[in-house]
Amino acid sequence: MIADLLHNVTALSFFEWGQGVVGLMLVLFGLVIFAQDVSKRRGRYFLYLALIIFAWAIANIALDAAPDPSVAHQSIVALFIIVEFVPLILFSFYYVFQKKGESVSWWRVIGVFAPYFGVLGALYFVPELIAGTPSVYQENSVGHTFGRFVGVYLGYIAVFLSLTLYVLIDKYRTSTGIFRLQTRNMIVAFGVGVVLALILAFMLFFFRALSVHNIFLIGFISIIPNVLIMGYTLIKYNFWSAYIIFAEFLTALLVMTLAAVLFIQTSFLGIFLVGTLTVLVTIAGFFLVQKIRKGDATHDEIARLSNELKSMSARLDILDKKKTEFLSMVSHHLRDPLTAIKGYSSMLLEGSFGELSSMVHDAVDKMFNSSSRLIMMISDFMDIANIESGDMKYFLTRVNMKKLVAEVVDDMQSATRTGGLELDLIIDDYHQEDYAVVADQGKMHQVILSIIDNSIKYTPYGSISVKLSLSENKKNVLFRITDTGIGMSEVTLQKIFKKFSRADGVNKTYTEGVGLGLYVAKKIIEKHQGRVWAESQGEGAGSSFFVEIPRAPEEKISVV
Structure with a gap:
């Protein structure tokens, strides 16, 4: 039998x-x-x-x-x-x-x-x-x-x-979130098995083959989809790696297949070859699974660190926004009394309240200069707050850069003479309309003043040359300042336009700066569709700063 x-x-x-x-x-x-x-x-x-x-x-x-x-x-x-x-x-x-x-x-x-x-x-x-x-x-x-x-x-x-x-059904009604999704899949698996069994039974009954x-x-065929959906749900919602499961399943299937082939071998050579292949596949499969497990663990760790970084970045963005708001509020409240101090100091120096003795005059002059520097510093803080919050307003008009640069240089002559420096202005021979740009005049005045003032601060002796010209393609106005100051290293050139960044060792030369002027200037120029950069041959070799903005194509006035 x-x-x-x-x-x-x-x-x-x-x-x-x-x-x-x-x-x-x-x-x-x-x-x-x-x-x-x-x-x-x-x-x-x-x-x-x-x-x-x-x-x-x-x-x-x-x-x-x-x-x-x-x-x-x-x-x-x-x-x-x-x-x-x-x-x-x-x-x-x-x-x-x-x-x-x-x-x-x-x-x-x-x-x-x-x-x-x-x-x-x-x-x-x-x-x-x-x-x-x-x-x-x-x-x-x-x-x-x-x-x-x-x-x-x-x-x-x-x-x-x-x-x-x-x-x-009871689990589905009482669960939420991922557990509800798991239960839903299980109900689907159960329903697929029952519906499939009923369909097959009806078909066999219709054809009179219901033995x-x-x-x-019918029962055997109907249970298969149920089991597959159950397995899929376990894998997906327990966050098991599908790659690892597939590798383990494939390895086990290959080993079992080879074992079955080995079992039916009758010759010694066949047993030896199939047996050797079975051992090699088992070893290779083991190391493959371990490799995938290690890679999956690394991937999970990277994902975890990435989520942590995203969370930290979100918290830092919130803190940065609060910092900007605090900075704007404090700067606003500090500027008002300083403006009053500067105004009254100016009136005292002009003799509006009577003649001052030389000693009092010197003291008031120091007060005036200190308050002016503080107001400029606070203005930089407020500009940063407005730039980062997106509240900076630009009133664009047609600006004659030739006239504007000449005015700024003329205003700075007294400061350079006091420091024993020479300040030269060179303007290429073009019509003044050729130097017209569409810009916020106040902001452009601030940029030019900030860059010239920066050169004065870091040039202990020698000269500063200001040159205004057009770019080679004649489409942009090019503003260049060259000094014989302390120069910059390659490292400094990479960070000089960043926020709160200063050249290495400048604290010995100028102690009052905080590293905001060039950062604000760069942001303003970028908003005008221009660019600003610096060049230097190294420390002690002087520096050159460049500002390039597009020429004005036609008359226009707008607010952005």
């Missing part, structure tokens, strides 16, 4: 063999899921379900290959016993899935398993009560008659499936 069974097994069709292959692949999938599940609770029940489906496939194959009614009857009894496990395992999986880490009481376990063992005992000791008797089998199973108590068996399955659906064999085949 066994020989006949094996002969019939080898003669099975591809579809009938496919059941076993699918069942085996589900077992491998279950093992991979079990290995990923740290708690081993849901993964354990998922593996149990995969093993039951594999046993289901083997029993289906045995029924297909049954050489006589006795073997067919034993296969059907086995199928009844195996299928009885499915609703039990499904209920257990979904119950554990719902309860997460909660422990399950023994009374509930006994209540769940007691009916199963009752039905199992009936199937084992008195199979004809449910599965029927061998005498009713013909050469095929179409005319098969079930036992008198098959309704109890079907009722048992229906009760457990109903309880499973109740557990899922006992086909009924079990």
Whole structure:
């Protein structure tokens, strides 16, 4: 009988063999899921379900290959016993899935398993009560008659499936967020299995092919999508790496396939070659999985650090905004009293309140100069606050740069003479309209004044040359300041236009600056669609600053 069974097994069709292959692949999938599940609770029940489906496939194959009614009857009894496990395992999986880490009481376990063992005992000791008797089998199973108590068996399955659906719906109603999505997928998996089973059963009934064999085949086909969706949900919402699971599954499949090929080898050479290949694939697969695990862990760490950086960046943006608001408020309140001090100092120096002695005059002059520097510094702070908050207003008009530069240079002559410096102005011979630009006149005056003042501060002796010309393509006005001052290193050139940045060692030469003037000038020029940069041959070799802005194409006035 066994020989006949094996002969019939080898003669099975591809579809009938496919059941076993699918069942085996589900077992491998279950093992991979079990290995990923740290708690081993849901993964354990998922593996149990995969093993039951594999046993289901083997029993289906045995029924297909049954050489006589006795073997067919034993296969059907086995199928009844195996299928009885499915609703039990499904209920257990979904119950554990719902309860997460909660422990399950023994009374509930006994209540769940007691009916199963009752039905199992009936199937084992008195199979004809449910599965029927061998005498009713013909050469095929179409005319098969079930036992008198098959309704109890079907009722048992229906009760457990109903309880499973109740557990899922209750979980869906009470859960939120990601747990609600998980439960939704589980309900979909359950529904897909039931709907598929009903459709297949109706089709077989319509074509009058609803035999006992086909009924079990319908159940087998219907449970597959259910298991796949369950596995997908476990992988996705437990944040397991799909790459690792795929690599582990593929490695296990290759090793098992090679092991099967090794088992049927009869020659020593075949055993040696296939055995060697199996060992090599096992080792390579192990290192591949470890490599993917390491890469996945690195990816997770990078993602975690990236999220932390984003969070820190968001907090820093908030702090920077609050800092800007505080800076603007403080600068505004400081400038008012300083403006009053500067105004009254100027009136005192002009003699508006009577003649001053030389000693008082010197003191008031120092007061006037100090308040002027403080007002300029506070203006820079306010400009930064307005630039960063986007509140800086630009009143654009047609500005004659030739006239504006000449005025600024003339105003700065007294400061350079006091310091023993020469300040020269060179303007290329073009018509004054050729130096017209569309700009905010006050802001451009501020930029030119700031850059010339910067050169005066860092030029202890020598000269400063201011040159106004057009660019080579005649499309831009080029403003250049060259001094014989302390010069700049390459490192300083890279940071000189950054906020609160000063050249290395300048504190020995000029102690009052904070590194804001050039930063503000750069932002203003960029808003005018121009550019500003600096050049230097090195420390002690002087510096050159350049400002380039587009020439005005036509008369225009606007506010931005």
